[in-house]
Amino acid sequence: MLQVLIQGLLLSGLYALIAVGFTLIFSVGRVLNLAYGAYLLIGGYTYFYFSQQLGLPKFAGVALAGIIGCALGILKFQLIVRPLKGNHVAIEISTLILAVFLQSVVIFVFGDSSKILLPIIPGVERVAGAAIPFSNLFAAIASWVILISLWLFVRSTHMGRAMQAVSMDAKGAAISGVDATKINMFTWALSGTLGAIAGVFFASYTQLYPGMWVAPLIIAVAVVIVGGIGSIIGTLIVAHIVGFLEILTSAYIAPELRGVFTMLLIIVILVWRPSGLFGREEL
Amino acid sequence: MSAKLEIRNLVKRFGGLVATNDVSFTVEPGQSIGLIGPNGAGKTTIFSQIMGEHQQSSGDILIDENEISRLSTPQRILAGVSRTYQVPRPFSDMSVAENIRVGLTPDSIWQMITRGPNPDRELELAESVGLAEEQLARLPSELSMGDLRKLEMARTLATAPRMMLLDEVFAGLTVNEIAVISKLVQSMRDDGMTFLIVSHDLKALEPLVDEAIAINQGQLIAEGSYSDVMADKAVRASYLGAE
Amino acid sequence: MGLRWHHFALWGLFAVTLFVLPEFVSRGTLRTLIFANFLAIFAISWDTLSGRTGYISFGHPFLIGIGAYTTAILTKRFDVAMEISIPIAVIATMVGGLIVLLPALRIKGSYFALVTLAMMELIYQLVQVIRPDLTGGTRGMSGLPTLTRGAVNGYYMSVSLMLAIALTTWLVMRTRLGTALSAIGMNEEAVSGSGLSVTKLKMAAFLFSAFIAGLGGAVYIHYLGSIAPRALFDINFVFTIIVAALIGGAGTTVGPIAGAFFLTFLLEYLRPYLPGAERYMVYSGLALILYMAQPKGMWELFFQGIAKFDRLGRRE
């Protein structure tokens, strides 16, 4: 029981970190960034290259992953999202193509086979039969720290409030003097950074492989849909629902069915309550 | 031929906001009524509820004494009521003729496949609203605002309504275009069409209506002859207060 | 329907060209053409639903998969003849798809895309767990009966199917049904405001799309002789179908065919130079550039070119 609780908390913390960057884009820019998973892919491989292959310090590897993710976010906004001018279908499709493109770039550079990331902090602690690798614990704690600072940032800084304003009503925000383009670009950069850092943790939790962008994308989608858009707290709560659902399914039903309930949750929520569990009711 | 519309105790809530607050009125067959009120008074919301685009929270809507609240939009159109929109949004990649064709299409998949379009009827409808034959092949992006409103009227007329709801038909039009549309509405009135018209252009509205209804903040504040309603204190206050 | 003699002449020419092709090209090229034909069928199916009505389906393999799995299981596990199992598969695709996706049709835009994506992932995971003795689990099944042997026969089978589907789709889309479906993609509210039941139309588009997907999927696996869930319910497969339709030109019938042929041949021609994964880099990079340059597809580029040319001609 305690074992399930521990595993659930570790996994959910990671899921929250994965989903939050996606939530930001979906609520501020109102677009579905299907290439979101690619930030995790690129982040993970960047860390692998710098820290594990070149032997740079681990912190530098994480920082470089963040920087590259940030640059990727800005590029994506400037080269794809802006030229398509809010054409949602076109953005969805071009980000999907971009994700496949980045996947093949990774295959080209690093090859097709899985890579193992060394634990960021080696060591394991055993509590009530559950193994707690320090690396995973660190990932969960880091993800909480990042989420709380993000929450504080959105609530208490000028930039954060501007982001909230744009997310609620882009036109209204423009009238009150907020430069929506600038806010959008900032959000894309932030989302890219968060995604890439999440990628390092995700890969150290699991593994690095070129197809690793799909699973976190689905998790992010699930969290955003179930939680409703625009809420960091909602993201956190639903990440725990999804995380615990997976752990409970693997532990008590069958490990193969692990993702099934997440999918069912997405479908049921979307059909039954399209605005999500914690979303605002739209006029 | 003409339809009768009856609204009874209509209420629509969006979350905490009451957009329509216990509104009742009747449009007799062949009658034309102007629906006036300041911005955000809830005029378009009433149209949406009549058409079934929004479901009312409570109250009844009747066409010719039949409750239509449970019908879908296409079924209501079949019952005889059609509307136009404040901002005309035609099918952008289709020609004028094809836009009208959608209105003429029967609501049966089988008939859509087996029966071809009727170009003569398309032309007839286009000409009846004052569009020229050579405009049939144009794309909506090549039309003026006035022509877009005419196209919208033609597509709505294609559904063979017995009552029309016109939403801000004069917005964005030149004086000449207003005259053309007015004449068109007048001639349809002569043919017995029932009208409910929303317009900010009160001068253009006046000659087209028999009576007027004023609403503010979702509530009916006055009804009666056009001049009586315009003279009403509450109505004047609502306009002054809002603008 | 506005049919003119030259329409039939062009279709006839197209068909004749495709039918005499085996006389001129190698068997290897025919094999490539077979895959192009199947991709064209899937792209037409996707386009019927998504290209026309604007409801983007990211889970189209879900439909193809129902058809493919139904006939695979029937023939492999129950020894049903293909002549019976394929029609059953088509019906199963239409019915199964409708039951599952009907609720999804009431949600719009990005959310519809997400539900279909989730649906595909769900079915992928379920195929592995529910009755793996029937479905073959994650590994799928091989050694299924095949409809034809040899490149030439396979080519004729696939090209006939593709042409029949393309011509039918083209004819149906020229009727007022096609007009109404395209109208949904432009302004759904106005379609219902014109007295047409949008739900009924979407259902018609969906059933038509499912019919093609089920038929294509069933015949496809009886051409391949094997079925593998990982390749079928794969986001890369979705990607290929969507890109074929979009690169060619969504909302048209010839667009998806042109897109499918273009992409399949691009991949095959790159094989001798870039045998490995680099091919997909070139492929997806090119797709991204083409799509960003003209979201309406090559078809639209072509028309714009003609229009420009016409205008130049008129000026002189």
Added chain:
Amino acid sequence: MKFGKILKAVTAAGVISAASFATAAYAEIKVGFIGSLSSDTGLSTLRGAEMAIEELNAKGGVLGEKIKLVTADTQEDVTEGIKAYEYLAETEEVDFIISGSIDDVSLGWIPRMQEFQIPTLDTWTSSISIIDMVVQDPEVMAPYFMNIASDEALATLYINFGADVLKKQMGWNSVVILAEDTGFGQAITGLVTEAISPVAGIEVKETIIYDVGTVDFAPIFAKAQATGADFIYQVSSVNSQVISSQYVKLQVPMPMTGVNVSALGMEYWEDTGGAGGGISTLSPLPSVGFKLDPTSQAFVERYQAKYKSRPVIPHFNGFNAYYGLTQAMAAAEEAGGFKDAKKWSAAMEKQDLKLELDGKLWLRYGFWGKDEVEEVTKRTYPHNARFDLSAPYDDAQPSMVVVQWKEDGSVGVVYPFEYATTKFEIPSWIKK
């Protein structure tokens, strides 16, 4: 009228380019490689074949013609594998195909091989069901050969290892099987489950099947621990470094052995970031940690001089490809080429290469005869590599050996004892 023009243009372009496609030169022997171009195992076969071809060409080729190699990538995907086989057969029109495909991919293209009747040699797939096809339909399957011992032999050796080491030395009585959901996983799990209890006296507590896409093994290991078995038997051929590295990362307090394909390459240590200690696996021969005979050693040295990227030492199938391709060419010399597949097949059946180390038979590249019954399993293995299941292994090499990675990064053979270079141990974090 407009769209007709583009149709014509498209078809015309298609015809022209297709025609140029078809004019391939045909004055040489063409060998096609089918397999993954991005996996170590795929590359092993490819490079083994490349080296054999290079050597043969240096000696003047085969039947007076030079050998040329073309490749087709399967991406370890069944559909891509079928396309790749068709490409080799119909576009490249190869004479002979050497395959480094995984089981499911081979099973996908086998019907195409039956159709085209191109001499084909599998160096990696060990699926017994393909050998069963040869038994059932020797005519159609005549051009097919597999020069790795099939699953049946692999499982049998494992059962012996279970009896001699796991039961006798370690005193383990029960096992939980952790198998991937692949054709290989299913075959091995089935064979092991059937025999480990009656022969080795080890009870199978539970079998857990996992998807090859699994990324988080923590709950799966937890479930395995909950069965209370003495050790875990893993069957993992795809992405197997993931399960083993997580085993080490999580320090699962339970010994684990079995089949772990990623541990068959020298890159294993690097790939797991030094986290693969304690993992043992069955390995076909030649294997990492296995002493090589002089001929094979020379092959490895030339290989290392030629290839600087991974895999630094070819996996067993690289050796199979090297020797197998040489044998296939020798058979072609005898049969007058590859055109008559039946004749070539008969010549290939007779190929027999014996390599010795210290005066003892060390490796043998030969095939079982059609009606030859193997003594231990009591069945025939036509067109399958010859192996020996019982000591002293004087007929051929054992079908497999068990190798183990130590926590210091070294690797050695632990079973059969005749070939052992080190002893079977459990990881240091397990308190016993």
